[in-house]
Amino acid sequence: MAGETLSLEDRLLGGLDDEQRAVATTLHGPLCVLAGAGTGKTRAITHRIAYGVHTGVYQPQRLLAVTFTSRAAAEMRSRLRDLGAGGVQARTFHAAALRQLQYFWPQAVGGQLPGLLEHKAQVIAEAARRLRLTVDRAAIRDLASELEWAKVSMLTPSTYLEGATGRGEPGGLQPATVVRLFQAYEDVKVDRNLIDFEDVLLITVGILQEDPKVAAEVREQYRHFVVDEYQDVSPLQERLLELWLGGREELCVVGDASQTIYSFTGATSAHLLDFAKRHPDATVVKLVRDYRSTPQVVTLANRLLAARRSAGPAADRLWAEPLSLVAQRPAGPEPEFAECSDDEAEATTVARRIAELIATGTEPKGIAVLYRTNGQSEAFEQALSAAGIGYQLRGGERFFNRREVRDALLQLRSAARAQPAGVPLGQSVRDVLSSLGYTDTAPTGSGATRERWESLSALVSLADELSASRGDGFGMPEFVLELHERSTAQHAPAVQGVTLASLHAAKGLEWDAVFLVGLSEGLVPISFADTATTVDEERRLLYVGITRARHFLHLSWSLSRTPGGRAHRRPSRFLDGLRPGTLRTTASPGGGGSTRRRREYKGPATCRVCGTVLDTGAERKLGRCANCPPAYDESTFESLRAWRLERAREADVPAFVVFTDATLTAIAEAKPESLADLAQVAGVGKAKLERYGDAVLELLRGA
The missing domain is CATH 3.40.50.300 (P-loop containing nucleotide triphosphate hydrolases)
Known part of the structure; x- marks a missing residue:
């Protein structure tokens, strides 16, 4: 014993x-x-x-x-x-x-359990028609997400308004209209004898x-x-x-x-x-012992979270003290940072670097390109195709829905009834799938033939893996049962191709090499992350992306959307302090390269009164949000407005051309005492300082 x-x-x-x-x-x-x-x-x-x-x-x-x-x-x-x-x-x-619910419904409620609504779109569209509301597909998608959020937050149509304060206008509808739609949606379900997934809970x-x-x-x-x-x-x-x-x-x-x-x-x-x-x-x-990633990757992840600064009491309450990971793997390469001239150049750079990794022994299935939104994938799909590199789009067609996989499952089920004794599972699967075109050697090139082979190859690799882990008693019948369960759960095996996925879809996965792309302001953090708490969540999302990498990590961004476009983008604020001060700029294909030192972005502007992230340009000029009271003398502000009107009439231009209301407010609140002080006020550039600076200071001294 x-x-x-x-x-x-x-x-x-x-x-x-x-x-x-x-x-x-x-x-x-x-x-x-x-x-x-x-x-x-x-x-x-x-x-x-x-x-x-x-x-x-x-x-x-x-x-x-x-x-x-x-x-x-x-x-x-x-x-x-x-x-x-x-x-x-x-x-x-x-x-x-x-x-x-299926077991207890007859005794607790009686009758037959209503049908399960798998997709809300049609029912939301019907509810909108009943209310004579016009909604497009994008609005329906947003409203479906809003109703799911409301229900898992345990809100009803009667309590939605109170609980949804500050959530904006989902689907472009005012909150009161969302309440009506919420109730109409519930009514349509009752009429059709349906329940949705949230109703199950x-x-x-x-x-x-x-x-x-x-x-x-x-x-x-x-x-x-x-x-x-x-x-x-x-x-x-x-x-x-x-x-x-x-x-x-x-x-x-x-x-x-x-x-x-x-x-x-x-x-x-x-x-x-x-x-x-x-x-x-x-x-x-x-x-805290990280067995996945190299010390270089772990260090970058730790630094990203440690760089977060206080964003006000409300956001700080929701920010947990992060765990400081301790790497257990041997050292690897330092993370790479690449600044590219445009999206096309970034995709080309990433594809070229992936080709180099594959040439030195990294399997394509061990490589991932991760981005913030699914709309970013197209440039990388094109660049990988042009480079002859196979890829799989996570969130595209499901593995078990592919025709060659369905055909393979039928063949394997038939073979399970008459599997010859003594033949290893892996060899049996190879023999069965050879009739569908599987060979031990991958076909050259890309396209449908290569994708079909990669699907079948994934099944062969899974058979080898399970046979090794489960032992001699794991044969074809057990393998078929495993595939059936995986098909039900959409638990797909790894396909031999580079993975393209959003950062959210990458949660729970890992790869030998990870390319984090599109790391510019407006994408990471996303433009609609307009509060301190949502910006914090974007930081966590990037942390998830970084920690998907086992060995190699490449972070990149572009300065413009299209070749030859205006370079108005800047690197994500989250990279400040992580990327080197001097970065190589990758030119468009056929162009030259240059090296530049970029001004470090100091993070999100926050209200000096309450600490919330400032959303609009006017708020950033003032240094406070619209909800906080002004800190200036009203008579001073009115004197500035009267002076501005006089100058505008003299020059025959609109008043805002002289100074906007936000800039006047900022001047009144800052109370500059010198030209140097005035130059620090947002909205007062060099030209306006030379033209109006002395007059503004004289007015302030008189006030």
């Missing part, structure tokens, strides 16, 4: 570091794991679950592991099977709630709150809970989790507040940050 226990300890705990081992051996909650990027959090929690199952502390069917994407849940189930804990349920919040919460018998049955079924990516929990999901627990504390949560990048969907890191306050007896373990 002692030898068996030692074997179990060695198998499940032997490869863990001290902090991961602390997680794996803390089998009772409450447990909070603060896990930085690349620190092996999934390894720690899956080994914890497996160790608890093998020691008899957990019954597999009575533990529920919850994560946020079907892909992550499928990966967790796969790892648990590898560790001999295949009976544990790993699901998303929605999948777990839907399963319970809301109705499950309602049943658990109102039916003690159902709540008791659920709590009897599930005794232990593990929640991954806990920083992304919405108020509605947190409420559901509380009802599942029913006051018990057998809960393990895992997350990293510095990777909170989905606040616009209703996610909030507040639950993670306040966990120890809500559970005073909680064990808190920090995972």
